Amino acid sequence: MFSRAGEEDMTTDAFPALSLVPKADAPQSAKDFKSDQEVRWCPGCGDYAILSTVQSFLPDLGLKRENIVFVSGIGCSSRFPYYLDTFGLHSIHGRAPAIATGLATSRPDLSVWVITGDGDALSIGGNHLIHALRRNVNLKILLFNNRIYGLTKGQYSPTSERGKITKSSPQGSIDYSFNPVSLALGAEATFVARTIDSDRKHLTEVLTAAAAHEGTALVEIYQNCNIFNDDAWEPLKDTDTSDDFMMRLVHGEPIRFGKHQEKGVARKADGHLEVVEVAKAGLDNILSHDAHAKDPGLAFALSRLSNPRTLANTPIGVFRDITRPSYDRLMRDQIAEVIEAQGAGDLQTLLHGNDTWAVS
Amino acid sequence: MSKQVVQLSRVVIRFAGDSGDGMQLTGDRFTSETAGMGNDLSTLPDFPAEIRAPAGTLPGVSAFQLHFADHDIMTPGDSPNVLVAMNPAALKANLGDVPRGADIIVNTDEFTKRNLVKVGYETNPIEDGSLDPFKVHPIALTSMTVEALKGFDITKKDAERAKNMFALGLLCWLYHRPTEGTIDFLTAKFGNKPEIMKANLRAFEAGWSYGETTEEFSIQYEISPAPMRPGTYRNMSGNLALSYGLIAASKLSGLTLFLGSYPITPASDILHELSRHKRFGVMTFQAEDEISGVGAAIGASYGGALGVTTTSGPGVALKSEAIGLAVSLELPLLVVDVQRGGPSTGLPTKTEQADLLQAMFGRNGEAPVPIVAPQSPSDCFFAAIEAARIAITYRTPVFLLSDGYLANGSEPWCVPDVSTLAKIEPNFAYELNHEAADGTMEFWPYLRDPETLARPWAVPGTAGLEHRIGGIEKSDGAGTISYDPDNHDKMVRLRQAKVDAVARTIPDLVVDDPDGDARVLILGWGSTFGPIGAACRLVRAAGESVAQIHLRHLNPFPSNLGMILKSYDRVILPEMNLGQLSMLIRAEYLVDIIGYNQVRGMPFKSDELAAVITDVLESG
Ligand code: SF4
Numbered sequence: 001m002f003s004r005a006g007e008e009d010m011t012t013d014a015f016p017a018l019s020l021v022p023k024a025d026a027p028q029s030a031k032d033f034k035s036d037q038e039v040r041w042c043p044g045c046g047d048y049a050i051l052s053t054v055q056s057f058l059p060d061l062g063l064k065r066e067n068i069v070f071v072s073g074i075g076c077s078s079r080f081p082y083y084l085d086t087f088g089l090h091s092i093h094g095r096a097p098a099i100a101t102g103l104a105t106s107r108p109d110l111s112v113w114v115i116t117g118d119g120d121a122l123s124i125g126g127n128h129l130i131h132a133l134r135r136n137v138n139l140k141i142l143l144f145n146n147r148i149y150g151l152t153k154g155q156y157s158p159t160s161e162r163g164k165i166t167k168s169s170p171q172g173s174i175d176y177s178f179n180p181v182s183l184a185l186g187a188e189a190t191f192v193a194r195t196i197d198s199d200r201k202h203l204t205e206v207l208t209a210a211a212a213h214e215g216t217a218l219v220e221i222y223q224n225c226n227i228f229n230d231d232a233w234e235p236l237k238d239t240d241t242s243d244d245f246m247m248r249l250v251h252g253e254p255i256r257f258g259k260h261q262e263k264g265v266a267r268k269a270d271g272h273l274e275v276v277e278v279a280k281a282g283l284d285n286i287l288s289h290d291a292h293a294k295d296p297g298l299a300f301a302l303s304r305l306s307n308p309r310t311l312a313n314t315p316i317g318v319f320r321d322i323t324r325p326s327y328d329r330l331m332r333d334q335i336a337e338v339i340e341a342q343g344a345g346d347l348q349t350l351l352h353g354n355d356t357w358a359v360s
Numbered sequence: 361m362s363k364q365v366v367q368l369s370r371v372v373i374r375f376a377g378d379s380g381d382g383m384q385l386t387g388d389r390f391t392s393e394t395a396g397m398g399n400d401l402s403t404l405p406d407f408p409a410e411i412r413a414p415a416g417t418l419p420g421v422s423a424f425q426l427h428f429a430d431h432d433i434m435t436p437g438d439s440p441n442v443l444v445a446m447n448p449a450a451l452k453a454n455l456g457d458v459p460r461g462a463d464i465i466v467n468t469d470e471f472t473k474r475n476l477v478k479v480g481y482e483t484n485p486i487e488d489g490s491l492d493p494f495k496v497h498p499i500a501l502t503s504m505t506v507e508a509l510k511g512f513d514i515t516k517k518d519a520e521r522a523k524n525m526f527a528l529g530l531l532c533w534l535y536h537r538p539t540e541g542t543i544d545f546l547t548a549k550f551g552n553k554p555e556i557m558k559a560n561l562r563a564f565e566a567g568w569s570y571g572e573t574t575e576e577f578s579i580q581y582e583i584s585p586a587p588m589r590p591g592t593y594r595n596m597s598g599n600l601a602l603s604y605g606l607i608a609a610s611k612l613s614g615l616t617l618f619l620g621s622y623p624i625t626p627a628s629d630i631l632h633e634l635s636r637h638k639r640f641g642v643m644t645f646q647a648e649d650e651i652s653g654v655g656a657a658i659g660a661s662y663g664g665a666l667g668v669t670t671t672s673g674p675g676v677a678l679k680s681e682a683i684g685l686a687v688s689l690e691l692p693l694l695v696v697d698v699q700r701g702g703p704s705t706g707l708p709t710k711t712e713q714a715d716l717l718q719a720m721f722g723r724n725g726e727a728p729v730p731i732v733a734p735q736s737p738s739d740c741f742f743a744a745i746e747a748a749r750i751a752i753t754y755r756t757p758v759f760l761l762s763d764g765y766l767a768n769g770s771e772p773w774c775v776p777d778v779s780t781l782a783k784i785e786p787n788f789a790y791e792l793n794h795e796a797a798d799g800t801m802e803f804w805p806y807l808r809d810p811e812t813l814a815r816p817w818a819v820p821g822t823a824g825l826e827h828r829i830g831g832i833e834k835s836d837g838a839g840t841i842s843y844d845p846d847n848h849d850k851m852v853r854l855r856q857a858k859v860d861a862v863a864r865t866i867p868d869l870v871v872d873d874p875d876g877d878a879r880v881l882i883l884g885w886g887s888t889f890g891p892i893g894a895a896c897r898l899v900r901a902a903g904e905s906v907a908q909i910h911l912r913h914l915n916p917f918p919s920n921l922g923m924i925l926k927s928y929d930r931v932i933l934p935e936m937n938l939g940q941l942s943m944l945i946r947a948e949y950l951v952d953i954i955g956y957n958q959v960r961g962m963p964f965k966s967d968e969l970a971a972v973i974t975d976v977l978e979s980g
Contacts, residue, residue: 022821035828037840066823071659072830082828082841087820089662090830091655092685098620098652102659102667103820106618106643110663110820128655131648331643338638345639347611348778351604355541356594356775357396359585 017138017214017326020108021063028059035085041076046197046224050144051083053203058084060204061111061211068111071100073120076151077144077223080115094125097132097141104138105328111211114141119149122158122178129218130187135327136215140207143180143220144197148229161309166228181303181319184218185296191217192299193318197224198237202248202316209318215326222316235311249302249317251291254283265305273301275313291321363572364579370429371535371583372437375527376454377446377467379412379422382524387424389528389545393537394428395595395772398585401428402890403597404436404963405768409625409708416470416478421453430584434890434897436769438965444527446470446501449479460493465530467523469502497576501526508566512559522563529567536582539568589774596773598737598766599626602696603633605744607640610666612745613752613784617642618660620653621670625708626764627698630670650678654695658682661691664788664819666748670696673715674705676722684723685831686757687855690806690815693757694747695719695729698767701961710961711764713886714937719759720915720944726852728859730754731914733761735889738773740766743912749784750862755814761914763936765963766887789816792824794837805829806839813858815839863916871924873907874900880976881928883953885911885941888934888964895969899977906973914941917948925951932956932976934969 033055041047058068068086072078074093081088091099096114104112121129121143132139148166149155155168156175163172184192191213195206203221210217222233235245247257247265255265256278264278264286278286293299299319306314373390377383384405394401404425413420427437442463445451447470458464471484485491486498505526509519525546532539542564550557571577610617619642621631635644643660647653650671657667669679676683676697686693699715701707719731730750734743740762751758792801793816803825806815818825827839835842836850871881884892889910896908909924911917925931925945933942934956942953956972958964 037828064821064823066826067821069820081830084828085826087826088828088830089659089689090828090832091658092681092831095651095655095682095685098647098655099659099662101652102618102620102645102656102661102665103663104659105645105656106616106660106665107663107820127648128652131652331645335638335641335643339641342639344641345607345637347608347640350607350637350640351775351778352592353594355392355396356592357398358592359398359588359774360590 015061015212017212018061018063018111021067021111022109024062024064028062028065030055030059032065033058033084033086035083037082039083040079042227044226045076046146046226047077047080047144049197049200050142050203050221050223051080053200054207055084057204057207060208063111067109068113069103070113070115071096071103072115073117073125074151075117075120075149076225077115077117078120094120094123095128096120097125097128097139100139101132101135101137105331108138108328108332112139114139116141116143118143118145118147118157118159118180122180122183130183133184133187133189133216133218136190136324137327138215138329140210140217141219143218144223145180145220146223146225146229147232148225150225150228154228177308179303179306179308180218180220182300185300185303185320189218189320190215190322190324191318192320193217194220194222194316196222196233196236196316206318209321213321214329215324233311236314245311245314247313247315249289249291249315249319251289251318251321253289254286255289255302255315256286265302273298273305275305291318293320294322296320363577366579366581368581368583369431370427370433371442371581372425372427372440373442373444373531374423374425374440374454374457375444376421376423376450377524378415378449379408379410379420380415381422381446382521383422383424383446386524386528387426389542390531390537391426391595391770392541392545393532393539394426395593396538396541397583398588399428399430399583400432400586400588400772401426401595402433402436403427403770404765406962407709416447416449416475418449418453418479421450423450423454428583430586432586432588434894435963435966438967444531446523446527448475448481448485451485452479452481458494461495463495463497464491465497465499465527467501467527468498469500499530499576504570505563505566508562509559512562513555514559518556519559522560525560525563526567526570529564530571533568533571534577534580536580539564588772591774593772593774595770596738596741597768597770598734598740598762599629599698599768600633601738601773602734602740602744602760602762603630605741606634606668606694606748607637607642608741608778608781609745609748609784610640610642612781613666613748613786615664615666615752615786616660617668618657618665619644619668619670620647620656620660621645622647622650622653622675624650624672624675626700626767627670627672627675627696629767630696630698650675651682654679654682654693657693658686658689658691661686661693662689662819664786664817666692666694666752668694668696670698672698672700672708673702673718676715676718680723683729683757684725684727687723687727687729688831689829690755690855691817692751692755694744694751694760695757696760696762699761699763701959707961709764711887711963712936712959712961713761713763713888714940714959715761716914716937716940717943719761726856728856729757729759729915730859730862731759731761733886733912733914734766735886735910735912737766737769737771741773745781746912752784752786753814753865754812754858754862755817756859761886763887786817788822789818789825790822803827804837804839806834807837808854808858813854813861860916863919866913866916866918868920869909869911869918869924871907871909872896873905875905878905878907879929879980880932880973881907881909881925881930882932882934882973883909883911883925883945884934885914888936891964891966891969892934894966895973898966898970899973902974904974904977906977911941914944922949922951925949929980930954930976932973934958934964934972936964
């Protein structure tokens with residue numbers, strides 16, 4: 001479990017980061033968060049599962065519905081806000097983190113969520129993403145990664161594997177791909193996690209941890225686009241293979257995976273990480289996961305274990321969750337300090353300045 | 361020694377030197393003393409884009425021109441009566457603007473062979489007779505400063521650096537300026553470097569005393585205060601006035617001022633200024649790029665703040681898509697464009713009016729945006745409030761088109777009584793506003809006010825008004841996604857009609873035609889107000905009649921503009937572009953325009969515009 005927000009304790013105290021957001025007067029249900037709009041994703045799209053999980057998860061936060069805002073960019077996933085009965089802003093391509101930054105900074109009483117995709121966040125909006133992460137604005141960014149451009153009908157994206165054949169890469173893509181978790185960690189993110197659309201329980205756990213975090217949380221969600229990139233994450237979803245391919249990171253626990261927990265992560269002599277057989281390496285040599293480590297080095301090294309093509313050794317869970325004051329809090333503090341020290345500003349005094357002369 | 365005192369009615373002084381010589385500071389100080397004397401004044405700083413171009417070169421010359429008078433004036437002056445040239449480069453770069461007979465004060469210490477060669481002087485102009493048409497005052501400013509600072513515990517470099525204060529002291533003596541302000545200023549500025557402070561004060565006094573004792577200057581000048589309407593005055597520059605206008609708009613509307621901005625010349629000073637006013641709850645967000653600056657401002661507006669983004673032309677180009685989003689979302693947003701020379705990087709520190717059509721049309725689709733332009737540095741205050749009024753009342757992005765000349769120029773400003781400024785009502789939505797077919801009440805985010813056509817502004821946190829909106833076309837009223845052809849046609853027209861409706865709240869233009877019989881009208885917008893007004897005075901003083909109007913609202917135009925244009929035989933329109941407003945006027949009113957266009961990075965000169973008017977008058 002995540003140490004920051006245990007399932008057993010779903011009172012408001014589980015979400016100190018949301019302490020300024022007004023609480024709901026009565027318990028809510030998933031139904032309260034369904035809007036009257038007809039959902040228009042392709043049948044079978046992974047977005048449905050995410051929407052349903054989010055609708056079920058939001059009541060856990062216990063916040064007034066009108067104080068929750070979903071901001072999105074452009075792409076299939078960015079239609080998400082229309083289907084939630086909260087405030088919602090469907091903006092322009094790649095700019096959701098920038099828009100949400102202005103909203104979250106000026107409105108501490110809101111819980112602000114950004115919905116984005118691999119093209120939206122990592123290609124056209126890459127600059128806004130990395131700067132939101134380093135500033136640690138109080139935003140929760142859900143990045144739906146389906147490794148393809150869906151809405152524009154199937155071009156390779158910044159997370160598509162090299163060699164991928166798409167409409168715009170008939171001979172195979174020659175682009176090397178981003179690993180969103182590595183990127184976020186390099187961008188000084190304070191919270192970085194990865195989860196999977198179809199794993200309702202894990203997705204809920206990660207969303208809970210993200211909501212509890214003060215500042216920017218980046219949650220990469222592996223999402224299936226069954227029309228243009230079906231089964232992109234299949235080895236992680238197929239119950240026959242998933243245990244072998246996927247390692248679940250749990251804070252404070254040894255990093256082990258495999259059908260019989262026979263594999264683990266250990267440090268090599270040269271300092272790098274490697275996947276080893278636990279029996280051979282010895283349990284003492286298996287690394288424990290520390291999501292709260294100040295230094296992001298190990299989290300980054302973990303993010304590099306996976307093979308972008310075969311998906312072998314793919315970690316999911318919270319890579320990093322550290323405490324750093326959020327940008328919006330620091331800005332409010334600066335304003336409060338000045339007003340405390342000098343009093344609120346007086347417009348007439350300001351306009352006068354201190355270098356005037358009188359004409360009578 | 362008592363010297364002869366001569367009364368003058370107006371003087372134009374230009375301080376020119378190397379970028380590192382402190383000419384802007386010298387000019388600012390002289391301006392402050394002059395303002396305190398009660399003269400009317402107008403200033404024109406002119407500096408290079410490079411922070412420190414190579415010393416002593418022509419590109420490195422920085423200048424500051426100040427026009428002051430015992431009567432009301434409208435421009436920083438066409439040409440200097442006095443040029444202070446701190447080095448050969450400053451002399452060479454500015455001599456072309458100096459009329460015969462004017463005074464030139466040169467710092468002879470800098471006229472070394474090496475410095476002369478650097479700017480292509482083969483012989484020393486002070487000695488070769490080329491300056492004979494002028495009254496030249498060769499003064500060893502640097503060495504006299506160093507001499508005066510002997511015994512101070514400072515480096516030779518610091519001593520030499522104080523020469524601008526020596527020059528300032530001399531000019532203050534020459535024009536009878538008070539010295540207390542500068543003494544206070546230096547005391548405060550170098551408070552933590554007492555030795556440097558004392559040295560600068562000493563240099564300033566030494567310059568003053570030099571004037572008093574030298575035979576180089578036999579005459580001292582006096583310029584009486586200008587008659588001005590009673591009130592409290594201060595000197596005001598454009599970017600400062602604009603910043604204060606934004607703070608005032610925030611106060612008047614009760615909305616938090618949120619600035620999203622990326623540094624860019626010549627707009628950055630607004631970001632700097634607003635970041636100092638946290639006492640007013642101002643939030644300044646220095647964004648990672650121009651797009652993020654406007655994006656964050658839109659996000660803040662969505663949350664019920666007064667979202668503002670400040671930039672110059674290249675930044676506007678980057679923000680275009682987001683401004684289109686604000687048009688579609690129908691949210692208040694102020695886009696401040698402090699125009700500079702373009703296209704592309706263009707002339708970052710020079711002025712131009714060539715972003716008008718970018719502001720008007722620079723977006724995809726039919727995306728009308730109201731445009732407001734201030735006409736003088738201090739008018740930036742009122743123009744900012746007016747732009748905010750339109751943005752908030754009509755839920756629309758609004759362009760505020762300042763320019764480099766307004767931004768950095770300054771003039772005396774009669775400080776307004778804030779209780780006289782009209783409040784701006786945000787009128788947030790709190791109630792459900794539409795009855796559904798089944799009789800229940802619901803919220804329609806695009807149900808418009810019949811008068812303004814503005815939509816309700818329901819901010820997050822308002823219970824029951826949860827709604828989803830975006831850049832996709834919305835159905836009229838309900839605001840849900842709509843691809844219906846008729847609905848789109850209707851929404852495009854509604855957005856245009858809403859912007860057109862702003863005209864109903866714009867005051868009628870008042871023609872300035874003191875003789876009442878003018879047949880030629882001169883029209884302008886933005887920062888050309890000063891030069892055009894001064895030109896009209898010159899023409900009228902010569903016995904001719906000319907009428908003047910000046911546009912503050914460029915979109916929509918004031919309702920009576922067409923009627924005014926049609927009542928004159930001919931219309932002259934000077935612009936610092938190739939005819940952008942002319943194009944709009946011709947298209948809108950089918951009135952022909954005699955354009956006078958110049959894009960030299962400098963404001964118009966009034967005598968040049970007077971000649972244009974006279975030509976038109978005579979050709980009629
Ligand atoms: S194109 Fe792909 S991502 Fe988009 S809605 Fe269809 S299945 Fe989902």
